[in-house]
Amino acid sequence: MDVLLILIDWFPYLLSGIATTLGLVLSALGLGLLLGLPMALGQVYGSRPVRWVIGIYVWFFRGLPILVLLFLFWFGIFPMLGLGALPAFAVGAVVLGLRGAAYQSQIFRGAVQSIGEGQMIAARSLGMSRLTAIRSVILPQAMRIALPGWSNEYPNILTDSAVCYAIGVAELLTITSRMVTQTHITMPIYLAAAGIFIILNYGGLKVLHGLEKRIAIPGFGSGAV
Amino acid sequence: MNNDIVLRVEDIHKSFGDNEVLRGVSFDVRRGETKVFIGPSGTGKSTLLRCINQLTPPDRGRVWLDGEEVTNSGARINYFRQKIGMVFQNFFLFDHLTALKNVELALLKVRGMGKAEAREKALNELRQVGMEDWADHYPAELSGGQAQRVSIARALAMDPDVILFDEPTSALDPELTREVLEVMKKLAGEGMTMLVVTHEMGFACSVANEVLFMENGVVAEQGTPDQLLHDPQYTRMKDFIGRIDSRLGD
Ligand SMILES: Nc1ncnc2c1ncn2[C@@H]1O[C@H](COP(=O)(O)OP(=O)(O)O)[C@@H](O)[C@H]1O
Numbered sequence: 379m380d381v382l383l384i385l386i387d388w389f390p391y392l393l394s395g396i397a398t399t400l401g402l403v404l405s406a407l408g409l410g411l412l413l414g415l416p417m418a419l420g421q422v423y424g425s426r427p428v429r430w431v432i433g434i435y436v437w438f439f440r441g442l443p444i445l446v447l448l449f450l451f452w453f454g455i456f457p458m459l460g461l462g463a464l465p466a467f468a469v470g471a472v473v474l475g476l477r478g479a480a481y482q483s484q485i486f487r488g489a490v491q492s493i494g495e496g497q498m499i500a501a502r503s504l505g506m507s508r509l510t511a512i513r514s515v516i517l518p519q520a521m522r523i524a525l526p527g528w529s530n531e532y533p534n535i536l537t538d539s540a541v542c543y544a545i546g547v548a549e550l551l552t553i554t555s556r557m558v559t560q561t562h563i564t565m566p567i568y569l570a571a572a573g574i575f576i577i578l579n580y581g582g583l584k585v586l587h588g589l590e591k592r593i594a595i596p597g598f599g600s601g602a603v
Numbered sequence: 604m605n606n607d608i609v610l611r612v613e614d615i616h617k618s619f620g621d622n623e624v625l626r627g628v629s630f631d632v633r634r635g636e637t638k639v640f641i642g643p644s645g646t647g648k649s650t651l652l653r654c655i656n657q658l659t660p661p662d663r664g665r666v667w668l669d670g671e672e673v674t675n676s677g678a679r680i681n682y683f684r685q686k687i688g689m690v691f692q693n694f695f696l697f698d699h700l701t702a703l704k705n706v707e708l709a710l711l712k713v714r715g716m717g718k719a720e721a722r723e724k725a726l727n728e729l730r731q732v733g734m735e736d737w738a739d740h741y742p743a744e745l746s747g748g749q750a751q752r753v754s755i756a757r758a759l760a761m762d763p764d765v766i767l768f769d770e771p772t773s774a775l776d777p778e779l780t781r782e783v784l785e786v787m788k789k790l791a792g793e794g795m796t797m798l799v800v801t802h803e804m805g806f807a808c809s810v811a812n813e814v815l816f817m818e819n820g821v822v823a824e825q826g827t828p829d830q831l832l833h834d835p836q837y838t839r840m841k842d843f844i845g846r847i848d849s850r851l852g853d
């Protein structure tokens with residue numbers, strides 16, 4: 379009963395934590411998409427140096443523990459770039475996004491590579507430039523093929539976002555930890571945090587699966603092929 | 604058929620590594636003419652067609668369309684490719700688009716045509732190939748013959764000067780082969796200029812103005828269907844046709 383009252387009492391605060399977590403996740407997913415997609419195209423269609431640079435990037439961001447990356451940027455890289463004043467939220471979102479881009483690029487790369495070369499050949503034979511062909515033929519197909527795999531990035535980033543606790547972003551874990559410190563109620567509050575993560579996880583996946591259905595094309599992509 | 608030359612192919616050479624695939628192929632195509640290419644597989648027929656529209660740039664030799672050089676044309680190649688349609692053995696329809704949108708796409712993105720106009724033209728091309736009732740179906744919902752007819756409509760939509768067909772019926776059952784050949788026959792009758800790689804000798808004999816027999820990267824023999832049927836000098840071509848006929852007879 380006490381716990382419930384405390385949760386209700388802290389509810390607006392809790393909500394702000396949820397909003398911050400979702401903010402981290404959505405900005406990171408967005409940034410990851412913005413960078414990951416061109417990186418995938420660069421890896422498939424780019425020159426050797428371009429592919430090499432992207433390869434290094436992917437290797438770097440997938441090779442380090444997320445917490446190490448976060449500290450590296452928070453204490454090192456951003457201050458060195460004169461961006462030491464950047465708020466923790468921005469740093470967290472950017473690091474999650476840069477790391478997400480590495481993973482997303484590989485999802486999109488696989489999708490682009492799975493498209494038969496005939497699609498590009500047919501597009502070029504009609505007089506489309508390479509860029510037009512990529513935009514009008516390759517990408518719309520690749521996005522559909524990638525979406526199921528891409529959807530998994532949402533729970534990944536959602537769960538990863540809790541590391542931003544370490545640099546003091548007021549996201550869900552940070553908020554609940556403060557509640558624990560002040561109320562000395564531990565288990566129920568962390569259980570509440572866990573419950574909220576699970577709900578966010580489930581809800582987001584629901585939305586994404588709905589989207590998969592909406593853009594499905596008969597005999598194409600995740601379905602029959 | 605008038606006599607002006609719409610496509611000139613001049614001494615085309617192409618190697619892949621040390622595999623010398625085309626070793627000097629030349630011919631002229633007059634407007635409205637249908638040329639059929641036959642020959643064993645691996646002799647460079649597909650490579651030849653791709654050298655014409657520069658999907659595979661030739662090592663040597665030149666291609667001219669309507670008096671303009673297609674080879675070494677830089678970015679203008681995208682203009683020439685509109686004027687040189689291509690139809691593939693495996694159709695290569697855009698899998699994420701309906702039949703109508705397949706035909707519309709290049710009108711919108713390459714020609715810069717408005718939506719309404721593109722739609723009307725695309726529907727018209729689908730009508731040409733008897734596919735207007737299937738306009739809203741996706742490639743996966745079409746039979747091979749239907750898909751190939753849509754791909755012909757897609758090429759037609761660019762108002763090409765010539766269409767290259769690379770074994771357009773080789774992936775199809777006899778039944779479906781017939782419906783595609785009929786469309787091609789109709790196009791030939793309407794004066795479309797066509798280069799057709801095929802093993803369909805019936806089509807070659809009834810439609811072609813000239814049959815070219817390719818072997819080892821060169822045109823080994825060429826003549827009218829009548830000549831190749833009745834003139835004893837076309838021995839290699841006859842041998843080859845005998846071989847595909849007996850294979851079909853199995
Ligand atoms: N992109 C390519 N890279 C390497 N070799 C190729 C390529 N395209 C075709 N070839 C080779 O060129 C030869 C002729 O192929 P092709 O033009 O497809 O012949 P055809 O259409 O007469 O069967 C074959 O030996 C084939 O392996």
Ligand SMILES: [Mg+2]
Pocket residue numbers: 648649650769770
């Ligand atoms: Mg071939």
